[in-house]
Amino acid sequence: MNLGLIGAGLVMGLSAVGSAIGIGIAGQAVIGAWKKCYIANKPAPMTLLAFGGAPLTQTFYGYILGFLFMKPAALAVVNDPQRGSLFLGIGIASGLAIAFSAIAQGKAGAAGADATGETGKGFVNYMMIVGICETVAIFAMVLSMISLSL
Amino acid sequence: MKKVSLVVMEKNREVSLEKLREAGVLHLEKRNVRSDELTKLLDRKAKTETALGVLRSYPLENGAAGKIPLDGGEQDVFSSDTLNGETPPDLVARILELGDEKKALQEQLLVNTKERSRIEKWGNFDPRSFAEFAEKGIVLIPYELSRKAYESLPEGIIVLGQDKTTVRVLSVGKEIPGESPWVLPEHSLAEIDALLADIRDKLADIENRLQALACRQASLEGEQKILLERIEFETARAGMETADNVPAEFTVSWLTGFVPQDELGVLKRAAAENGWALLADDPGEDDNVPTKLKNNPLASLIRPLTDFLEVVPGYNEIDISGFFLFFFVIFFGMIFGDAGYGALIILASVIGILKSAKKPPILKLLLLLGLSNFTWGLLTCSWFGVKAALLPDVLKNISLPLISNATADRSAMDQAIVRQNLMILCFSLALLQLSIGHILAIVHTKSLKILAHIGNIAMLGGMYFVILSLIASNEARQIPLYPLAIYVFAGGFLLNFVFASYEGSIGRSILESLKNIISVILGIANVFSDIMSYIRLWAVGLAGAAIADTVDTMALQIGGIAGPVVVRFMVFILAGGLLIFGHGLNLVLNMLSVLVHGVRLNTLEFSGHVGLTWAGTAYKPFAKRTIRVSTDR
Numbered sequence: 001m002n003l004g005l006i007g008a009g010l011v012m013g014l015s016a017v018g019s020a021i022g023i024g025i026a027g028q029a030v031i032g033a034w035k036k037c038y039i040a041n042k043p044a045p046m047t048l049l050a051f052g053g054a055p056l057t058q059t060f061y062g063y064i065l066g067f068l069f070m071k072p073a074a075l076a077v078v079n080d081p082q083r084g085s086l087f088l089g090i091g092i093a094s095g096l097a098i099a100f101s102a103i104a105q106g107k108a109g110a111a112g113a114d115a116t117g118e119t120g121k122g123f124v125n126y127m128m129i130v131g132i133c134e135t136v137a138i139f140a141m142v143l144s145m146i147s148l149s150l
Numbered sequence: 151m152k153k154v155s156l157v158v159m160e161k162n163r164e165v166s167l168e169k170l171r172e173a174g175v176l177h178l179e180k181r182n183v184r185s186d187e188l189t190k191l192l193d194r195k196a197k198t199e200t201a202l203g204v205l206r207s208y209p210l211e212n213g214a215a216g217k218i219p220l221d222g223g224e225q226d227v228f229s230s231d232t233l234n235g236e237t238p239p240d241l242v243a244r245i246l247e248l249g250d251e252k253k254a255l256q257e258q259l260l261v262n263t264k265e266r267s268r269i270e271k272w273g274n275f276d277p278r279s280f281a282e283f284a285e286k287g288i289v290l291i292p293y294e295l296s297r298k299a300y301e302s303l304p305e306g307i308i309v310l311g312q313d314k315t316t317v318r319v320l321s322v323g324k325e326i327p328g329e330s331p332w333v334l335p336e337h338s339l340a341e342i343d344a345l346l347a348d349i350r351d352k353l354a355d356i357e358n359r360l361q362a363l364a365c366r367q368a369s370l371e372g373e374q375k376i377l378l379e380r381i382e383f384e385t386a387r388a389g390m391e392t393a394d395n396v397p398a399e400f401t402v403s404w405l406t407g408f409v410p411q412d413e414l415g416v417l418k419r420a421a422a423e424n425g426w427a428l429l430a431d432d433p434g435e436d437d438n439v440p441t442k443l444k445n446n447p448l449a450s451l452i453r454p455l456t457d458f459l460e461v462v463p464g465y466n467e468i469d470i471s472g473f474f475l476f477f478f479v480i481f482f483g484m485i486f487g488d489a490g491y492g493a494l495i496i497l498a499s500v501i502g503i504l505k506s507a508k509k510p511p512i513l514k515l516l517l518l519l520g521l522s523n524f525t526w527g528l529l530t531c532s533w534f535g536v537k538a539a540l541l542p543d544v545l546k547n548i549s550l551p552l553i554s555n556a557t558a559d560r561s562a563m564d565q566a567i568v569r570q571n572l573m574i575l576c577f578s579l580a581l582l583q584l585s586i587g588h589i590l591a592i593v594h595t596k597s598l599k600i601l602a603h604i605g606n607i608a609m610l611g612g613m614y615f616v617i618l619s620l621i622a623s624n625e626a627r628q629i630p631l632y633p634l635a636i637y638v639f640a641g642g643f644l645l646n647f648v649f650a651s652y653e654g655s656i657g658r659s660i661l662e663s664l665k666n667i668i669s670v671i672l673g674i675a676n677v678f679s680d681i682m683s684y685i686r687l688w689a690v691g692l693a694g695a696a697i698a699d700t701v702d703t704m705a706l707q708i709g710g711i712a713g714p715v716v717v718r719f720m721v722f723i724l725a726g727g728l729l730i731f732g733h734g735l736n737l738v739l740n741m742l743s744v745l746v747h748g749v750r751l752n753t754l755e756f757s758g759h760v761g762l763t764w765a766g767t768a769y770k771p772f773a774k775r776t777i778r779v780s781t782d783r
Contacts, residue, residue: 041203050742057743060693067696123458124753131750138689139682142621149625 003084007091008069015062018099022055022106029110033117051109101137174773439465442769462766489527490534495520535698566626580684587759605645612639701732
């Protein structure tokens with residue numbers, strides 16, 4: 001059994017799960033904000049889509065990591081069985097980190113969508129918070145790549 | 151900006167405000183004011199916005215709107231002649247009336263439809279007949295029972311009908327214990343059907359009327375603009391203070407505001423012509439001075455973006471528009487990172503510029519961004535995410551070997567080197583931009599605090615080499631940690647520690663830093679994370695490339711399906727559709743990433759090192775903005 005390859009699958013899957021949950025949370029808030037605009041006969045701002053779509057990128061961070069795992073991972077077990085468990089451990093941990101970053105981004109995006117829909121102001125402020133949430137996923141991906149010398 | 155106080159005769163208050171509005175250069179100081187007139191205007195504005203919202207859901211059809219014949223002559227009552235006339239009819243009230251009627255009818259429709267589906271299975275009977283029977287001594291009680299409940303009942307029940315789950319019965323004379331009777335409807339099924347048909351007719355009529363009035367949107371928009379102006383005027387009028395205990399004939403009122411220095415002459419002339427008293431002075435520290443940005447034509451290209459983001463630097467803060475534009479253009483290129491997408495953006499903006507008469511700045515900005523994107527894609531040999539091996543040699547040869555995908559494809563070692571080069575580039579951009587931030591701050595600082603900024607630059611430089619050695623190093627090339635970098639960092643930290651809170655005394659400054667020792671030490675982590683943050687340029691570009699690669703691979707796999715000509719044709723269409731959809735989605739995601747990351751690096755990291763808080767209000771002078779809009783479309 002190749003633990004490294006399990007790690008590769010897990011990092012991809014967990015990241016995508018996190019993205020899905022994040023998009024679900026943000027998407028509901030975006031729809032709610034639009035609904036409030038329609039009820040008040042105000043135009044519904046399309047910029048709210050940015051909040052709803054923001055957690056999507058974490059899926060690709062997980063994919064990039066998993067894809068990179070698959071190259072040395074197979075060798076890792078053959079040459080050094082211990083590295084296989086390192087790949088598994090980092091795969092799970094990074095996958096979870098990226099997933100929770102997406103969920104956090106979804107929640108921040110939800111609040112941003114609600115605030116923008118009601119006030120029409122502060123878009124860039126909310127986007128900065130959304131960006132900070134994504135930083136965790138970026139760092140998780142980059143630092144995992146560096147720790148595993150990928 | 152100059153802070154201006156203007157004094158006018160109270161009896162001439164409104165005329166003076168009119169003249170001031172014509173001059174159009176004074177930005178009035180914001181005040182919270184209340185007046186009956188203002189309340190009425192704000193109320194009218196809210197109603198107009200609601201009416202406009204109602205009309206907006208009706209698409210304008212050229213000519214068709216005017217051709218629907220109406221009862222009540224909606225078109226005649228609200229024709230362009232009457233709306234432009236002396237006493238125009240109240241279009242807003244009529245639209246709101248129709249809107250409210252529509253809502254009420256829709257609710258009635260819902261309620262009655264629900265009721266209809268409840269009583270449908272009982273058929274068409276007159277509910278009043280139950281009372282008539284009861285008067286004659288026959289008590290009939292209807293029940294809707296589950297099958298189980300029905301089977302446990304004694305005899306003497308009349309069964310009216312049944313389906314898979316329920317049985318409809320009539321109990322004669324007595325109630326069924328343990329079951330609640332079926333609630334009799336108010337109207338028979340036929341009556342409800344007639345009512346529903348009537349409601350639907352009325353709704354259709356209202357829809358027709360509103361559709362016919364849709365062409366009057368322009369009139370409402372014009373009214374909205376005029377209202378906004380009147381609200382601004384009334385706010386200014388109500389905001390003027392008046393001298394107390396002075397006879398009405400002689401009393402004065404005044405207001406305060408701000409005017410750009412080079413437009414002060416206009417205001418002085420207006421004051422001389424109209425007999426106002428004017429006092430112009432430099433704004434104080436506590437004044438909320440509006441900011442008017444003056445940029446050269448290139449730097450002002452960033453304006454559409456900063457207007458969209460609604461970020462305005464404070465009056466006393468540094469204007470970084472030029473640098474914002476420069477770095478944003480680079481970030482855009484790196485995040486999108488594909489020459490194919492760049493070419494599409496260039497094409498779209500060129501077509502837009504050629505087609506439009508006014509040549510809006512947003513299109514010029516887009517052209518610049520597209521060129522940056524194209525250039526970066528060219529240098530890294532990225533063309534719609536196609537693998538470098540499949541690209542023609544000419545494209546591979548014009549790319550920059552240090553960062554090109556063509557180089558990376560040669561071997562795993564080359565790939566690692568290319569990746570390292572890209573990371574070094576990201577961190578170098580970080581060092582450059584953040585140092586520029588401190589240099590800008592140095593230019594605007596007059597005291598020994600300059601040394602604190604020099605210290606910050608030294609810290610950035612030292613940390614840059616630490617990060618290169620820790621993060622960018624890989625098995626292909628190890629970047630050593632130069633001891634000089636540590637010394638430079640330490641020296642910078644000391645300078646910053648001593649001079650960061652300098653207000654005239656070095657001793658007090660050191661004491662202040664000691665008091666905030668925790669945040670000073672956290673400052674080290676901040677320097678690390680600020681530089682590290684720029685790695686996102688590479689990471690997000692990588693994500694975009696991964697999406698493009700995936701789309702291409704999927705399209706190739708679908709396109710490779712063999713079969714007869716019909717199948718090949720369908721497969722070709724499918725693959726083409728997938729390519730368009732996939733790359734389209736990638737473009738949208740990249741746009742989102744640019745908004746989140748490209749803007750963030752400028753407004754958070756860069757602005758933080760410049761010391762900018764974007765706490766400004768835009769200069770918006772009290773001026774005439776509208777002309778009477780024609781009601782015809």
